[in-house]
Amino acid sequence: xxxxxTSWNAPFVVALVGEYIVEILDDISQALPKMDAAPLGKFLxxxxxxxxxICARVPSYWDAxxxxxxxxxxxxxxxxxxxxxxxxxxAP
Numbered sequence: 001x002x003x004x005x006t007s008w009n010a011p012f013v014v015a016l017v018g019e020y021i022v023e024i025l026d027d028i029s030q031a032l033p034k035m036d037a038a039p040l041g042k043f044l045x046x047x048x049x050x051x052x053x054i055c056a057r058v059p060s061y062w063d064a065x066x067x068x069x070x071x072x073x074x075x076x077x078x079x080x081x082x083x084x085x086x087x088x089x090x091a092p
Contacts, residue, residue: 005035010043017080018054020061022069025076032083041087051088055081 005013016024044051058077062070072078 005040007039010039014043014050014054017077018057020065022066022076025080029076029079032080037087044084044088051084
């Protein structure tokens, strides 16, 4: 279980989304609805380049490692990107 997101740990949570380990993505995806969205959204809006990088990595890792295991809509990384887009008012 992830700790509550704050202004100091939001960068670490966001950075983990850009990794290929599906178990980490699954933990974050499940914890997102319980997290305080304000610090996470603030960090994402202030770091658009990092968000663009993560938005490029998620589909790349899904394609390379998990395409045969998950439908795109079921992959936790895409679910997280959808949540990030709601926090920043951008398309994933």
